Amino acid sequence: MANKGPKILILDIETSPIEAYTWGIWDQNIGINQIKKDWKIISFAAKWLDSGIIMQADIQHHSEKRMLKILRAYLDQADIVVGQKD
Numbered sequence: 001m002a003n004k005g006p007k008i009l010i011l012d013i014e015t016s017p018i019e020a021y022t023w024g025i026w027d028q029n030i031g032i033n034q035i036k037k038d039w040k041i042i043s044f045a046a047k048w049l050d051s052g053i054i055m056q057a058d059i060q061h062h063s064e065k066r067m068l069k070i071l072r073a074y075l076d077q078a079d080i081v082v083g084q085k086d
Contacts, residue, residue: 006079008049013071013083015039040064046074049082 019037020030043058044067055074057067075081 007077008080008082009046009074009078010049011046011074011081011083012044013041014043016042041067041071043067044071046071 016039018030018035018039020034021036022028022030022034040059041064043056045054045056047054055070057070059067062070
């Protein structure tokens with residue numbers, strides 16, 4: 001029997017760190033002008049709540065632009081997205 005409720009996407013996104021020039025390591029506020037290399041999405045994994053199939057993409061197999069297009073297609077289908085902070 002098909003799920004009659006909302007379509008729920010479980011999502012985990014991994015990003016690269018921001019690389020910045022700084023004068024210290026404690027209690028630093030980094031200005032935009034100190035950023036050497038900004039973060040980017042390096043991978044994601046997702047699954048529909050009622051499915052065991054995991055969908056994933058990473059920068060070893062896709063460009064960031066292609067990954068975002070794939071992710072956007074999943075997000076467009078979802079009624080609810082459950083993610084993780086940190």
